[in-house]
Amino acid sequence: MTPVITVFERSPDRGKGLARDMRVRWALEEVGQAYEVRLVSFGAMKEPVHRALHPFGQIPTYEEGTLVLFESGAIVFYIAERHAGLLPDDANARARAIAWMFAALNTVEPPILDLQTTKFMERDKTWYDERLLIVEDRIRDRLGELSDRLGNADWLDGAFSAGDLIMVSVLLRLKASGLLDEYPNLSAYVARGEARPAYKRAFAAQLAVFVASQSPIA
Amino acid sequence: MTPVITVFERSPDRGKGLARDMRVRWALEEVGQAYEVRLVSFGAMKEPVHRALHPFGQIPTYEEGTLVLFESGAIVFYIAERHAGLLPDDANARARAIAWMFAALNTVEPPILDLQTTKFMERDKTWYDERLLIVEDRIRDRLGELSDRLGNADWLDGAFSAGDLIMVSVLLRLKASGLLDEYPNLSAYVARGEARPAYKRAFAAQLAVFVASQSPIA
Numbered sequence: 096m097t098p099v100i101t102v103f104e105r106s107p108d109r110g111k112g113l114a115r116d117m118r119v120r121w122a123l124e125e126v127g128q129a130y131e132v133r134l135v136s137f138g139a140m141k142e143p144v145h146r147a148l149h150p151f152g153q154i155p156t157y158e159e160g161t162l163v164l165f166e167s168g169a170i171v172f173y174i175a176e177r178h179a180g181l182l183p184d185d186a187n188a189r190a191r192a193i194a195w196m197f198a199a200l201n202t203v204e205p206p207i208l209d210l211q212t213t214k215f216m217e218r219d220k221t222w223y224d225e226r227l228l229i230v231e232d233r234i235r236d237r238l239g240e241l242s243d244r245l246g247n248a249d250w251l252d253g254a255f256s257a258g259d260l261i262m263v264s265v266l267l268r269l270k271a272s273g274l275l276d277e278y279p280n281l282s283a284y285v286a287r288g289e290a291r292p293a294y295k296r297a298f299a300a301q302l303a304v305f306v307a308s309q310s311p312i313a
Numbered sequence: 314m315t316p317v318i319t320v321f322e323r324s325p326d327r328g329k330g331l332a333r334d335m336r337v338r339w340a341l342e343e344v345g346q347a348y349e350v351r352l353v354s355f356g357a358m359k360e361p362v363h364r365a366l367h368p369f370g371q372i373p374t375y376e377e378g379t380l381v382l383f384e385s386g387a388i389v390f391y392i393a394e395r396h397a398g399l400l401p402d403d404a405n406a407r408a409r410a411i412a413w414m415f416a417a418l419n420t421v422e423p424p425i426l427d428l429q430t431t432k433f434m435e436r437d438k439t440w441y442d443e444r445l446l447i448v449e450d451r452i453r454d455r456l457g458e459l460s461d462r463l464g465n466a467d468w469l470d471g472a473f474s475a476g477d478l479i480m481v482s483v484l485l486r487l488k489a490s491g492l493l494d495e496y497p498n499l500s501a502y503v504a505r506g507e508a509r510p511a512y513k514r515a516f517a518a519q520l521a522v523f524v525a526s527q528s529p530i531a
Contacts (some may be wrong), residue, residue, distance in 0.1 A: 151420050151455065152460035162405045167488035168419055187380045194387035200419040201386055202369050208423050216447070229434070237369065242370035285344035 097131055098123075098159040100170075101148070102304060104134040110305030112298045113168040116155040118264045120300055122171045122257065122295035126178035134304065168200045168261060175257040182257055195251050195258025203241065204265045207234040211268065234274055242278040249287060263288030315349055316377040318388075319366070320522060322352040330516045333385040334373040336482045338518055340475065340513035341388045344396035352434060352522065386418045388448070389475055399475040413469050413476025421459065422483045424451040429486065452492055460496040467505060471527030481506030 100123075102116040116132075123130045139145055141152045148156040149165040157164040157173065164170050172193070175181035182189050210230045215221055241262075245251060250259045266285050269275045275282050288294055316508045318341075320334040334350075341348050357363055359370045366374040367383040375382040375391065382388050390411070393399035400407050435441055457482075463469060468477045484503050487493045493500050506512055 139483065146458075146461075151416070151458050153420075162408060164408055165413050166412045166415040168415040169408070172411060172415070173408050190380060190382055190387070190391050193390060194382050194384045197384040197390075197418065198369070201384065201413065201422065202371075204419065205423045205426050206456040209427055212451075217444075220440065220443075222438065223446070225438075226435075226440070227443075233430075240364075240369050243364075 096160050097129055098157055099131045099133055100158075101133050101135045101156045102155045102301065103154055103306040104114050104136045104139075104304075106305050110299055110302040113139060113268055114154065114301065117301055118167045118261060119155050119157065119170045119174070120297035121260055121264070121294050122181060123290070124175045124296045125260065125280050126174060126180045128174065128178060130299075132304065134184060134308075168196055171257055172196065173260060174281065181260065188253060191252045192256035192258040193254070196261045199258065199262040199265045203237050203262065204268075206230060206237060207265060210234060210272065223238055231272070231274060234269070235277070238269075238274065238281060242281050245284060247280065251282075255291075259284075259288065280302070314378050315347055317349045317351055317372060317376055318376075319351050319353045319363070319372045319374045320519065321372055322357075323523075324352045324519065324523050325528040327422065328520040330519055331486055332372065332519065335515060335519055336385045336389045336479060337373050337375065337392070338515035339478055339482070339512050340392045340399060342514045343509070344392060344398045346392065346396060350518075350522065352526075386414055386479060389479060390414065391440050393475040399478065401472060401474060409470045410474035410476040413474070414479045417476065417480040417483045421455050421480065422486075424455060425483060428452060428490065449490070449492060452487070453495070456487075456492065456496050456499060460499050463498055463502055465498065467502075473509075477502075477506065 100116055100119055101187060103114055108114055120130070120170045127220065128222070135145055135154055140149075140154065145156075146152050148158070148163050151165070153165070155165075155167055157170040164173055171181075182192050210227075213226055213230055217226065220226075250256065252258065263285050266275060266281060267289075270285075275285060289298075318337055321332055324332045326332055338348075353363055353372055358367075358372065363374075366376070366381050369383070372381070373383075373385055373388065375388040375465060389399075400410050420482050428445075431441070431444060431448055435444065438444075447501060468474065469480060470476065481503050484493060484499060485507075486504055488503075507516075
């Protein structure tokens with residue numbers, strides 16, 4: 096049964112691959128699982144039909160037979176558990192790869208989300224510039240710790256895993272800010288992720304959706 | 314082999330059960346797994362010896378034989394995978410329970426963390442009061458959606474699971490703010506979590522550590 100994922104009809108990042116469906120597309124490409132895509136508008140995302148799939152009215156969702164999943168981390172994990180290539184066989188290494196998934200989503204991403212929220216929602220505030228510096232410093236704390244741990248390694252714990260897939264996806268959100276450039280080993284780590292054929296296929300697929308949405312015929 | 318977790322030598326919440334070791338203690342109590350505790354001071358948490366266990370210099374960590382894990386969500390998941398009681402047997406129900414773990418940590422907790430960070434780090438700012446209201450409204454958005462999904466159910470997806478354990482732990486951080494009181498079904502949900510014998514044992518254990526840290530003999 097081919098799984099179906101939902102994605103933005105018109106991604107707010109204009110096809111830069113920062114929407115959360117990219118993580119799921121990338122995971123599906125890594126394991127060689129074909130998938131279908133259903134486009135959802137901003138309006139439809141908040142309607143009951145979509146909220147029945149995703150209680151928080153977001154994308155992506157994942158449908159496979161009678162299974163409905165939401166939350167990109169959970170979907171990537173589901174894919175990783177059912178196919179070879181994203182989690183090591185060794186039990187301890189597998190547990191550590193999963194720990195990196197959670198660390199990316201619960202320790203590294205929150206200040207990065209805060210930066211994005213600040214930029215979108217607080218730009219008109221008198222405090223905007225001062226607060227931006229505060230949030231950027233919180234991100235630097237995390238990046239410094241992550242950079243120290245990664246050191247000269249290619250990936251966070253031996254071979255590429257779902258932990259790296261999520262971590263790279265989270266760090267990519269910082270590209271425009273320039274913060275990543277302050278940590279050369281993290282920049283190289285993200286570049287290694289982007290260079291993977293599966294990443295490139297997933298990126299092209301999400302970009303094609305955005306480009307089509309801009310067509311005057313649509 | 315008895316697992317060893319690290320916890321604050323003197324918890325900043327003064328034993329209110331809001332530190333992240335509580336999630337791990339609760340999971341261990343739910344499955345009936347004995348554990349040992351190693352206390353870590355704020356200073357020691359940031360030293361290389363502890364950072365070798367936890368790259369971000371936090372608690373809890375989990376050690377069992379040669380396995381070292383960090384990140385409370387990952388530790389709870391590790392425990393849930395290896396013992397009965399925290400994840401359903403049915404494959405789809407299991408995937409949904411895991412989705413709720415990720416949703417709690419990556420969708421519900423970030424604005425709650427932001428509220429705590431704001432209260433601790435931005436209290437001296439001229440913008441403090443205005444920003445507090447903004448962050449509280451972001452939390453209300455999430456709570457409203459979660460409340461709608463929970464409805465009159467006892468737990469998020471059938472039987473109590475690791476998803477509920479993490480979600481209740483995340484929501485407990487809001488207790489002092491009064492925000493939870495605006496959603497009676499969420500308040501009742503959290504109270505159901507707190508009423509579980511395993512929760513009570515875990516709470517008592519973490520409180521005992523804090524009380525001992527206040528002893529004049531210590």
